[in-house]
Amino acid sequence: MNKIKNKYGFATKAIHVGEEPNFSDGATGDVVVPIHLSTTFARKKVTEPTAGYDYTRSLNPTRKALESKLASLENADFGLAFSSGLAAETTLVLALLQQGDHIVAFDDLYGGTKRLFNHIIINYGIEISYVDASNTDKVSKAIQPNTRLVWIESPSNPLLKLCDIKAVAEIAHKHNLILVVDNTFLSPYFQNPLDLGADVVLHSSTKYIGGHSDVLGGSIMLSDETLYEKIKYQQNATGAVLAPFDSYLTMRGIKTLELRMQRHHQNALLIAVFLEQHPKVNRVIYPGLESHPQHHLAKQQTTGSGGIISFEIAGTIDDATRFLERLTLFALAESLGGVESLIELPALMTHASVSKDSREKIGITDTLIRISIGIEDSKDLINDLKHGFND
Numbered sequence: 001m002n003k004i005k006n007k008y009g010f011a012t013k014a015i016h017v018g019e020e021p022n023f024s025d026g027a028t029g030d031v032v033v034p035i036h037l038s039t040t041f042a043r044k045k046v047t048e049p050t051a052g053y054d055y056t057r058s059l060n061p062t063r064k065a066l067e068s069k070l071a072s073l074e075n076a077d078f079g080l081a082f083s084s085g086l087a088a089e090t091t092l093v094l095a096l097l098q099q100g101d102h103i104v105a106f107d108d109l110y111g112g113t114k115r116l117f118n119h120i121i122i123n124y125g126i127e128i129s130y131v132d133a134s135n136t137d138k139v140s141k142a143i144q145p146n147t148r149l150v151w152i153e154s155p156s157n158p159l160l161k162l163c164d165i166k167a168v169a170e171i172a173h174k175h176n177l178i179l180v181v182d183n184t185f186l187s188p189y190f191q192n193p194l195d196l197g198a199d200v201v202l203h204s205s206t207k208y209i210g211g212h213s214d215v216l217g218g219s220i221m222l223s224d225e226t227l228y229e230k231i232k233y234q235q236n237a238t239g240a241v242l243a244p245f246d247s248y249l250t251m252r253g254i255k256t257l258e259l260r261m262q263r264h265h266q267n268a269l270l271i272a273v274f275l276e277q278h279p280k281v282n283r284v285i286y287p288g289l290e291s292h293p294q295h296h297l298a299k300q301q302t303t304g305s306g307g308i309i310s311f312e313i314a315g316t317i318d319d320a321t322r323f324l325e326r327l328t329l330f331a332l333a334e335s336l337g338g339v340e341s342l343i344e345l346p347a348l349m350t351h352a353s354v355s356k357d358s359r360e361k362i363g364i365t366d367t368l369i370r371i372s373i374g375i376e377d378s379k380d381l382i383n384d385l386k387h388g389f390n391d
Helices: 002-007 010-016 061-073 085-096 111-119 136-142 165-174 225-238 244-254 257-276 295-301 317-326 356-362 378-388
Strands: 078-082 102-106 127-131 147-153 178-182 200-203 218-222 281-285 308-313 342-344 368-372
Touching: 010 061, 010 257, 061 078, 061 218, 061 244, 078 085, 078 225, 085 111, 085 147, 085 200, 085 218, 085 225, 127 136, 136 165, 147 165, 165 178, 218 225, 257 281, 257 308, 257 378, 308 317, 317 368, 317 378
Parallel strands: 102 127, 102 147, 147 178, 178 200
Antiparallel strands: 078 218, 200 218, 281 308, 308 368, 342 368
């Protein structure tokens, strides 16, 4: 894998890795990897699985091709494809931690991750402490003798706070801890946490990696073989694998990832500027704007700011609701990263499972709106927002 990740550029890897035509005897030279739907694989000899395959939960040719492609995008040696992002998170935690262990986690995480931690993982005797990880001193102070993992998103969901990944990695490694970075919001195109010192990178591949809102999935990329074997064993034992057809759909989406991310970023920057100038908007949160408090850090560790914007509309939650329900091009829906633009109210949607006190403590107000900017014409999107504001 090292030769692959150093030899080719991003778009070339996204298109070719894992799907090299096979010209061996009996092969047909497919330029798109076939969808291997078989759940089991026959063998000629009792002790020798055919080409290493025996049962599709353990290993499947289509999923294997996707995992090679995923690894190459994050400059990793290993990739694993899961049935969802949360399946990837659950598998990782249960593979690497045991009763009595402790996680230091960013206080601004995806609501589903917090639900997993607060209502499922704690039942296994694992402790979690939440801190504002954009302040590295708070990460250091939160480490306990039983801490095993540091878990961050950068940018975070939905407040788009950044972590200095390199600095947090140095803190984690000083204490022999594993740093996990959820890179869903930026995709491997704009940020590569492993290159900044992270040990494990997570993605909800449902989002930008798949890119078309038609396939659920999760992924883990890493280069530590010991960690990889532990996670892979847990995945096989619990069955949290991505199906062959879903693996194919995800690979198809990846091939246009570079082009899509460029357009997401281009549109988002235009719309962020529009929102920042609008009188009915109190504040806009987008790392690509100079007004973002961590804009300088964004320029240091990323090559773009992606397609997610958060902003606070003036007024009350009723005003926010009316604004959202006036829109026509922006679909009022959870999720993000698809070619179509989506918009949502975290307090009542993605973060509804987080208590109001917890939301407000970290800055998720009732009028905070999150937008996933698609690849439509930016003029049409801005006109739709104007209609929402009733301009």
